[in-house]
Amino acid sequence: MLKGPIPLKVIKTERLLIRxxxxxxxxxxxxAMKTSFNELKQWMPWAQSxxxxxxxxxxxxxxxxxxSSPAHDGVEQPLQIMDPTNRxxxxxxxxxxxxxxxxxxxxxxxxxxxxxxxxxxxxxxNALTRFLFQVLKAKRVEINCEQDNVKSSKVAIRLNYDxxxxxxxxxxxxxxxxxxxxxxxxxxxxxxxxxxxxxWD
Numbered sequence: 799m800l801k802g803p804i805p806l807k808v809i810k811t812e813r814l815l816i817r818x819x820x821x822x823x824x825x826x827x828x829x830a831m832k833t834s835f836n837e838l839k840q841w842m843p844w845a846q847s848x849x850x851x852x853x854x855x856x857x858x859x860x861x862x863x864x865x866s867s868p869a870h871d872g873v874e875q876p877l878q879i880m881d882p883t884n885r886x887x888x889x890x891x892x893x894x895x896x897x898x899x900x901x902x903x904x905x906x907x908x909x910x911x912x913x914x915x916x917x918x919x920x921x922x923x924n925a926l927t928r929f930l931f932q933v934l935k936a937k938r939v940e941i942n943c944e945q946d947n948v949k950s951s952k953v954a955i956r957l958n959y960d961x962x963x964x965x966x967x968x969x970x971x972x973x974x975x976x977x978x979x980x981x982x983x984x985x986x987x988x989x990x991x992x993x994x995x996x997x998w999d
Contacts, residue, residue: 800898800934802868804875807999811925814888814918815880819861823878826887828854830910837911841947843972871895874906879922888913891922893930902938903930907953914949920956925996927957931988933998938986944971945979954983958990 809816819827828851831838838845849857861876869875874894880887889909896902905926907919923941930936941959943950954961961983968980985991 800869800895800901803866804869804893804934806865806893806929806933809925809929809996809998810882811921811994811996813881814922814925815882815884816877816891816922816926817880818865819858819876819878821855821858821862823887824851824855824858826885827858827878827890830887830889834908834911837914838908839972841944841950841972842908843970843974846973869893869895869898871898877926879907879918886913888918889922891919891926893926896938896940900937901934902940903934903936904940904942905930906941906943907950920953921994923953924957924991924994927985927991928988928994928996929998931985938984940985941983943981943983944969945981951981951983954981957985957992959983959985 806818831849835845835848864873864875874892876890876892879889879891887910889907891905891907894904896904905923907923909919927939930939941954945964961981963982965980965982967977969978971978
């Protein structure tokens with residue numbers, strides 16, 4: 799069982815860096831949220847109004863502290879998805895322990911809209927899933943999305959995650975105005991993932 803902080807500095811793929819958040823990311827992240835606001839608002843409860851730059855700095859400062867603290871069930875540790883130069887902001891993800899005694903994890907994601915439909919999120923989640931199994935010894939990684947969020951579910955499908963079921967009347971939609979369903983996808987064997995090269999430090 800993982801006792802201390804998650805041991806991760808960076809995950810690298812051919813196109814991407816996936817790394818813990820930094821407060822210095824605030825300008826890039828805030829600009830990406832502005833650019834992607836209309837899409838994010840449809841699916842993300844936290845994006846019902848646009849965060850200020852100061853709000854983004856506060857969030858990132860908290861995220862930095864999480865990465866120097868022991869992991870806890872239900873507490874997501876936020877990650878950025880960047881290009882290899884660390885200058886282009888592609889999107890965000892995170893590692894959320896579901897049950898560290900197993901261990902099992904949940905992952906989520908959003909993409910900076912100018913870089914949507916380029917396979918970036920699928921590549922990032924492939925690498926992140928591999929890291930969770932190979933380094934943190936995960937027995938299960940889950941993707942949970944709203945039933946109507948087709949783009950999100952397609953990421954899980956492209957990764958050959960298994961659709962375990964539909965949870966009916968399981969969540970409120972992003973605006974909190976309607977009850978909707980959740981799709982639960984899981985991976986318990988990385989041999990099913992599309993092949994890729996990645997490494998981590």
